[in-house]
Amino acid sequence: xxxxxxxxxxxxxxxxxxxxxxxxxxxxxxxxxxxxxxxxxxxxxxxxxxxxxxxxxxxxxxxxxxxxxxxxxxxxxxxxxxxxxxxxxxxxxxxxxxxxxxxxxxxxxxxxxxxxxxxxxxxxxxxxxxxxxxxxxxxxxxxxxxxxxxxxxxxxxxxxxxxxxxxxxxxxxxxxxxxxxxxxxxxxxxxxxxxxxxxxxxxxxxxxxxxxxxxxxxxxxxxxxxxxxxxxxxxxxxxxxxxxxxxxxxxxxxxxxxxxxxxxxxxxxxxxxxxxxxxxxxxxxxxxxxxxx
Numbered sequence: 210x211x212x213x214x215x216x217x218x219x220x221x222x223x224x225x226x227x228x229x230x231x232x233x234x235x236x237x238x239x240x241x242x243x244x245x246x247x248x249x250x251x252x253x254x255x256x257x258x259x260x261x262x263x264x265x266x267x268x269x270x271x272x273x274x275x276x277x278x279x280x281x282x283x284x285x286x287x288x289x290x291x292x293x294x295x296x297x298x299x300x301x302x303x304x305x306x307x308x309x310x311x312x313x314x315x316x317x318x319x320x321x322x323x324x325x326x327x328x329x330x331x332x333x334x335x336x337x338x339x340x341x342x343x344x345x346x347x348x349x350x351x352x353x354x355x356x357x358x359x360x361x362x363x364x365x366x367x368x369x370x371x372x373x374x375x376x377x378x379x380x381x382x383x384x385x386x387x388x389x390x391x392x393x394x395x396x397x398x399x400x401x402x403x404x405x406x407x408x409x410x411x412x413x414x415x416x417x418x419x420x421x422x423x424x425x426x427x428x429x430x431x432x433x434x435x436x437x438x439x440x441x442x443x444x445x446x447x448x449x450x451x452x453x454x455x456x457x458x459x460x461x462x463x464x465x466x467x468x469x470x471x472x473x474x475x476x477x478x479x480x481x482x483x484x485x486x487x488x489x490x491x492x493x494x495x496x497x498x499x500x501x502x
């Protein structure tokens with residue numbers, strides 16, 4: 210994990226695609242850091258970024274911190290040119306494991322938490338920038354382990370509600386009002402038709418353009434009050450997720466995709482992968498799964 214990075218000599222590359230990313234961008238701006246903001250959605254890759262080399266060269270900085278945009282080959286290419294490429298991430302993807310610390314072998318904290326450590330951002334600086342440190346750190350906790358991480362980190366029920374509301378507001382900024390409204394409406398409809406498959410709650414949506422996982426996850430948390438094993442699909446199965454499972458690594462090894470939530474969740478994007486994965490494929494792997502404790 211990165212430590213003591215010089216803010217003045219570094220440019221930060223961040224895809225503005227979720228609440229955590231928006232919070233990192235807000236803090237970086239307030240701290241006067243050089244920023245390159247990517248418009249890529251979830252699943253951002255370094256090699257997909259338009260005009261990256263030209264934009265990096267225009268900053269005049271050689272130290273680059275890349276947030277949640279894996280791309281080992283592109284990273285190597287940029288290093289050969291002379292850039293010092295550093296990475297903030299906490300996901301496992303097909304071609305690289307950034308879920309675990311290579312030294313300690315322990316799961317890494319969220320990208321926001323890593324950002325705060327890497328650039329020595331104090332609570333006093335967060336306050337001076339106009340943010341509530343408790344809410345900011347709550348966003349990091351929630352990205353690391355959802356509402357359950359907030360509980361483990363000592364947040365009260367009222368604070369958890371506040372962090373959840375704050376995170377939703379950040380997400381709305383990342384996705385825009387129209388997209389957020391679409392996702393929320395599609396999630397509500399999908400939730401009404403949820404079904405059970407063994408110990409897994411299955412929630413599916415065929416609505417094009419809608420991504421239901423974030424909202425459905427909150428719905429389940431609010432209704433059940435504890436981690437609930439779920440299979441969630443969006444866009445007619447183009448996006449498929451399995452959450453709160455002991456089989457995330459097994460699914461990853463079987464199909465590829467990515468893991469998140471410190472390896473308790475797995476996801477796959479059929480839109481960009483030649484191999485197609487269905488709910489039936491997933492159920493065949495997780496049929497012997499034990500419920501998360």
